[in-house]
Amino acid sequence: MTRQRRKFDTSLKLEVVRMIKEQGLSVQHVSESMSIGPSAVRRWVKQYEDEQAGQPGIGKPLTPEQQRIRQLEQENRQLRGDVEILKKASAFFARELK
Structure with missing residues (x-):
């Protein structure tokens, strides 16, 4: 049985990044407190940067x-x-008119 991939909306991702950037929390602390994988959090921080x-x-x-x-x-x-x-069409019709 395959595990379904979780999807996070943009506002949650930005909030997680802000917790790390502005509040100075660690990636590990935020990922544990929000039950999100640390690799996903690191990827969001990198993408934001x-x-x-x-x-x-x-x-x-x-x-x-x-x-x-x-x-x-x-x-x-x-x-x-x-x-x-449009360029190709105009060239085609210009040839047809000659």
Whole structure:
């Protein structure tokens, strides 16, 4: 029988990171008190630090700024794809008119 993976929402992850960063609690103490694995807590702290440094972290973004950046990057990719399609279509129709 397989164990189901637990899912944590972004607000809980940010609260855990704040407990470590602002209150100075240890990863071990926070993970034990909240019944979360220490490796997950370390990963959230690392991701938060990366996001604060302006780098995209791994996984779902924690901060609202990074969430917005990811959304805009996805929209940018979509729009670039749309532009490529329009370029090809206009080239095709320009050839047909000649």
